[in-house]
Amino acid sequence: ELKVEQNPLFLSMQEGKNYTIYCNYSTTSDRLYWYRQDPGKSLESLFVLLSNGAVKQEGRLMASLDTKARLSTLHITAAVHDLSATYFCAESSGADGLTFGKGTHLIIQP
Amino acid sequence: DVKVTQSSRYLVKRTGEKVFLECVQDMDHENMFWYRQDPGLGLRLIYFSYDVKMKEKGDIPEGYSVSREKKERFSLILESASTNQTSMYLCASSLGGALRYEQYFGPGTRLTVT
Known part of the structure; x- marks a missing residue:
């Protein structure tokens, strides 16, 4: 059974701090996606990681992929309130499209 | 930009009613997906389609059916x-050729059944 596990599922942090969300998956996928979801809204694509060692950055968010460890990370640098959202990772080795993690609910407090 | 639209943002229906949720994409994508999202359960795949008139069951198809008469819908x-x-309920679409490509999501329909 394909599994995608995110850790933590809930995170409350202060503005200005750094933190990392972890995404472990159980297959040999070489393609990993990160999405953001604001409350009551749909999923918005953040990053597409296509190979081992891939690193992508957008503003205060940086995502990386280690296919040998079956691990992707989403690192938040100097968090700001606007980054409060739920973040999903998804991997693509399944026969029916993407397999999503349960999401990390991130709250950033002033 | 890929655009995926859904017919309603909010819908309230009564038990026993027949309900239609529509999804349209404008980027000529072959693959389309329906998910439901519930607190603590994440996204669960209901059905997907990789071509017109083709459909495949996802993880939780019971109680649902789908229709794809045109590529965009x-x-x-x-x-x-x-x-x-x-x-x-979230609809998504992706490029054809494989099911592993990035999915683009619609705005979602929040359905309440009373």
Whole structure:
């Protein structure tokens, strides 16, 4: 059974701090996606990681992929309130499209 | 930009009603998907389609059916709505050739069945 596990599922942090969300998956996928979801809204694509060692950055968010460890990370640098959202990772080795993690609910407090 | 639209943002239906949720994408994508999202359960795949008139069951197809008569349109049908189908429904599409490509999501339909 394909599994995608995110850790933590809930995170409350202060503005200005750094933190990392972890995404472990159980297959040999070489393609990993990160999405953001604001409350009551749909999923918005953040990053597409296509190979081992891939690193992508957008503003205060940086995502990386280690296919040998079956691990992707989403690192938040100097968090700001606007980054409060739920973040999903998804991997693509399944026969029916993407397999999503349960999401990390991130709250950033002033 | 890929655009995926869904017919309603909010919908309230009564138990036993037949419910149609419509999804349209404008980027000529071959693959289309229907998910439901519930607190603590993440996204669960209901059905997907990789071509016109083709459909495949996802993880939780019971109580649902789908229709894809045109490439750009994928409909989710609740034959007889029940209260346990109250949820957020998300439609997505992706390029053809494989099911592993990035999915683009619509705004979602929040369905309440009373």
